Amino acid sequence: MAHEIKLVTEAELRRVVPLDLDAIDCVEQAFEKLASGQVVMPPVLSMALPDINAEVDAKTAYVPGLDGFAFKVSTGFFNNPALGLPSLNGLMVLLSAKTGLVDAVFLDNGYLTDVRTAAAGAVAARHLAPVNVSTIGVLGTGLQARLQLIAASKVRPAQNALIWGRDSEKAERLAKEMNTFLGIDVKASSDPSDLVAQSQLVITTTPAREPVLSADWLHKGLHITAMGSDQEDKNELDPAILSRADTLVCDRISQCEKLGELRRALETGHLPGTKGVLELGTIVAGSANGRRNDDDITVCDLTGTGVQDTAIATLALGKVNRAHAGTTVTA
């Protein structure tokens, strides 16, 4: 049935929906709602296309009380860089929670996903990192390395940051860029163990299939957020790290068991089960403790959830409308 649909391009979204405290707060609220048990969030639809080195994922979540719910399609075509294109693309659709009609189509090429993913890292840092973080360490040099550092800086304004990557040139380049962008001292590190030693908050942002962070490097007061793994074959953290954490947190336990760091820790027996593992939303909601002591080692395993998509899409439509951005079509 013909009705009005708001169409918004990536360029407009970049202008109107920056990675800021609004985005972080809205994702934080999404996790709180997830903890309430009222959110309906089916498992991720995942289509692996190994013959063309690609994967397609879809996520959704219905949150009672919100006007709409997002349906997000993400594509990862890993031969794209050879064509001069980014690997990750996709779009997000906001559907009316009252009628199921399409309210908005965000032709964002994955931009809103980038924002809500980084925002989740900031939520984890807000509730789990030590209050005083002088150095943030980032493993990885991709887009999320950049965005996670920016987001973390908004909730833990550090004086220093360190960036390590397999490609030291990329690490140098990103450090230089972030140095200017954040106005703090950002350096590339050639030694991830040294990076971890100097940092109170470490964020892993790699597509690693073997751990990039060893349990030998853990120290008192460290918080680690691992956000790189979102597939069954990815793994960034030495599984012993998860058993040594004083507090171990997942965005969604049932999803991290399959797609996150939790998977390998369970498979290798480093964790006997998920008893004692917390979900981020329960900490946000105050029904579980995040960091209890300054000396605690805390770990957060993020795989990305549909409720974040619904939250950011809802925020985006509000901002787009207030900015009179986007195009209204009747379709």
Place this chain on the structure above:
Amino acid sequence: MAHEIKLVTEAELRRVVPLDLDAIDCVEQAFEKLASGQVVMPPVLSMALPDINAEVDAKTAYVPGLDGFAFKVSTGFFNNPALGLPSLNGLMVLLSAKTGLVDAVFLDNGYLTDVRTAAAGAVAARHLAPVNVSTIGVLGTGLQARLQLIAASKVRPAQNALIWGRDSEKAERLAKEMNTFLGIDVKASSDPSDLVAQSQLVITTTPAREPVLSADWLHKGLHITAMGSDQEDKNELDPAILSRADTLVCDRISQCEKLGELRRALETGHLPGTKGVLELGTIVAGSANGRRNDDDITVCDLTGTGVQDTAIATLALGKVNRAHAGTTVTA
């Protein structure tokens, strides 16, 4: 990354992509490709929202050799009629099979789904119904009752059609409309057993949760296509019908086991398993026989597959481009 995306509205799609032999042939080819074993088609993502009497489904399928693949979101909000809105809506996205970038967004409110669903019924009729069909019987009076009759008439041009529904007024109205539209003798039937007795091809199009077609009504030479069930609690056919069929065909066995008529037949023990059950594509491909004898009773269980969506979306983009329809946006 900014690139060109074709946007097409429901009104444009209705003009450019009618339910015709092109649509039927393209869906037929999709089933043939599915039978080749090269199609990647993950299970349906299904989100039930019982509190608001709604459901959301997503389907996709990657077909090697095609330029794109569809990602389809369907919404069923069953309180909509009280608001003067159709229950079923949604949209279809065509993504590049080379880059994963969005090639086209079909703001179709479910129209392309309607077409590809009816087209599958015609494919089943083409390969399974007797060559000579003088009467087509339809159980149900909704949109698919209308479209299935139109589609079936294109491959089995009958002189008569009968329509039965729980609401006899709706059946009368649809019969009158179809009488004019098809230019054949279409009558409402008040007795589904009589309808079946008079028909060589019967199509069930209801959302029934208890059978509307009894095994006692079967007769030699009958073909039945059951397309109404697409959820775990739906059931149109007396499960004994499936055990009595000479040839039993599914669009996708693994899906019909969960969402189609096959589910109840297996649960009730009317079928001991799926041995001997065929998939429609294998018949289209010629690697299995459809109807072998005029007297055979044949049954086809359709639940709707992602490969049909990819096929119709690909057809639609070609037709839209040739008609210079749609709007190109850079996003």
